[in-house]
Amino acid sequence: MKVTFWGTRGSLPAPLGTKAVRKKLVNALVKGAGKNLDSAEKAEAFCDAELSFPERGTFGGNTSCVQVDTGDQDYLLCDLGSGAREFSLSAIIKHGPKQPQTYHVLISHVHWDHIMGFPFFVPCYIPGNRIILYSCHDKMEQAIRGQNHSPCFPVEFEALSATIEFVKLETDKTYDIAGARVTGTLQLHGNDSYGYRIEKDGKTVIYTTDSEHKPQDKAGMEQVAGFFRGADLVIFDAMYSLADTVSVKEDWGHSSNIMGVELCQMAGAKRLCLFHHEPVYDDQRLEGIFNETLRFEEITRPDSKLDIVIAHDGLVLDV
Amino acid sequence: MDLNRKGVGDAVLAKACGRIDLSNADAFTTALSAALTESKTALILDLSKVDYISSAGLRSLMIAFKASKTENKGFGVAALQPVLAEIFAIARLSQVIPIFPTAREAVATLAPDALAQFDTD
Numbered sequence: 524m525k526v527t528f529w530g531t532r533g534s535l536p537a538p539l540g541t542k543a544v545r546k547k548l549v550n551a552l553v554k555g556a557g558k559n560l561d562s563a564e565k566a567e568a569f570c571d572a573e574l575s576f577p578e579r580g581t582f583g584g585n586t587s588c589v590q591v592d593t594g595d596q597d598y599l600l601c602d603l604g605s606g607a608r609e610f611s612l613s614a615i616i617k618h619g620p621k622q623p624q625t626y627h628v629l630i631s632h633v634h635w636d637h638i639m640g641f642p643f644f645v646p647c648y649i650p651g652n653r654i655i656l657y658s659c660h661d662k663m664e665q666a667i668r669g670q671n672h673s674p675c676f677p678v679e680f681e682a683l684s685a686t687i688e689f690v691k692l693e694t695d696k697t698y699d700i701a702g703a704r705v706t707g708t709l710q711l712h713g714n715d716s717y718g719y720r721i722e723k724d725g726k727t728v729i730y731t732t733d734s735e736h737k738p739q740d741k742a743g744m745e746q747v748a749g750f751f752r753g754a755d756l757v758i759f760d761a762m763y764s765l766a767d768t769v770s771v772k773e774d775w776g777h778s779s780n781i782m783g784v785e786l787c788q789m790a791g792a793k794r795l796c797l798f799h800h801e802p803v804y805d806d807q808r809l810e811g812i813f814n815e816t817l818r819f820e821e822i823t824r825p826d827s828k829l830d831i832v833i834a835h836d837g838l839v840l841d842v
Numbered sequence: 843m844d845l846n847r848k849g850v851g852d853a854v855l856a857k858a859c860g861r862i863d864l865s866n867a868d869a870f871t872t873a874l875s876a877a878l879t880e881s882k883t884a885l886i887l888d889l890s891k892v893d894y895i896s897s898a899g900l901r902s903l904m905i906a907f908k909a910s911k912t913e914n915k916g917f918g919v920a921a922l923q924p925v926l927a928e929i930f931a932i933a934r935l936s937q938v939i940p941i942f943p944t945a946r947e948a949v950a951t952l953a954p955d956a957l958a959q960f961d962t963d
Contacts, residue, residue, distance in 0.1 A: 738897035739867050764934035765897055769904040781897050781933055815932040822925055823894075 525592040530585030530606020531834040537584040537802035577806035583836025586636040595702030597625040607640025623651030630658035632716035633666035652685035659707040659717040664689040710734035712776035751790035759783040761797040794830040845873035851956025852882035859891040862899030874906040884916030884952040916952035
């Protein structure tokens with residue numbers, strides 16, 4: 524499988540502002556001074572070799588949308604945050620507007636940051652496209668329809684040209700979707716959320732966002748570890764610090780990098796991907812959290828190493 | 843989870859040993875709660891003999907810290923091994939719970955009236 528991240532922020536979009544862009548430019552220019560960067564090729568090579576990721580790029584500002592390429596001709600997405608617009612434009616560019624496609628979408632829950640991309644999901648407006656929205660959440664259809672409704676949006680749901688279907692999934696049951704086996708599980712989050720285990724050809728991707736884990740709930744931790752068991756990639760809500768999740772942000776429905784490492788170690792998972800980034804964190808801070816997570820894994824490593832990556836808009840991972 | 847504790851003035855100095863994780867965090871929470879109840883002014887936790895603490899143990903500390911605030915008592919941890927200090931920093935607990943280099947410095951700050959007894963003991 525191949526996983527592409529189109530949106531990785533939590534709560535609301537967090538675009539990079541002029542001030543942050545200028546800071547990156549100034550830093551790069553100072554670091555490149557005297558290096559004879561008189562061609563685009565030399566400048567590109569300098570950026571790649573001598574600037575860190577937050578110096579040369581950004582983690583991005585779109586909210587949750589992850590594409591899982593199962594090898595099937597149909598598309599499979601997890602959530603329709605603002606990143607869904609970027610995905611849909613790339614799909615239209617790839618196929619052209621006159622070649623209808625089928626899009627399967629797993630919706631974790633219906634909080635705004637996970638569905639706000641639907642009204643801007645370009646395939647909705649093109650006849651012949653088929654969009655199938657799946658969720659264990661019983662309010663999914665109501666929320667999606669309600670979002671495309673006056674006075675909040677000018678195009679009514681009924682006016683969308685594509686064929687749009689809603690499929691309610693049961694937790695702990697496995698379904699064949701877009702060439703993969705998909706199983707949903709209930710997660711601890713306000714108004715409920717659901718994680719999905721996606722399996723194909725012996726490989727497993729877990730999409731688990733907007734989920735709080737109580738550190739002292741042994742049974743709960745073991746249940747989650749069972750759902751993650753042996754996964755090749757766990758896309759994990761690491762929005763807050765552990766201290767936040769057991770103090771001021773307890774019961775806010777999110778988790779931490781430390782819980783991600785501990786749960787993946789319990790589960791024997793192979794790779795953890797930090798996801799659903801706190802929107803107030805800038806690129807340097809996210810890079811710092813990533814480096815600390817690498818160190819925490821090193822300190823706590825049992826027998827085998829857990830690979831750790833941090834998601835950014837545009838990241839592509841082979842599974 | 844054994845928590846060796848003794849009174850120093852009106853405060854309690856408690857010392858934990860070994861590893862604190864999901865297997866013993868509930869007992870650790872209970873022991874901390876009892877130690878806090880015993881203290882009149884502050885609970886100081888010496889972690890010099892603790893070589894690892896998981897998220898469950900960190901939550902125990904946070905519960906004790908919050909309880910100390912409610913009871914208007916002092917709470918601090920002291921003498922963290924380097925690995926523990928790293929874990930506290932990564933978890934951001936070091937921004938919430940007072941940390942002291944030594945138990946003596948913790949007593950001096952949280953229970954200054956007990957310092958003479960601490961030095962004598």
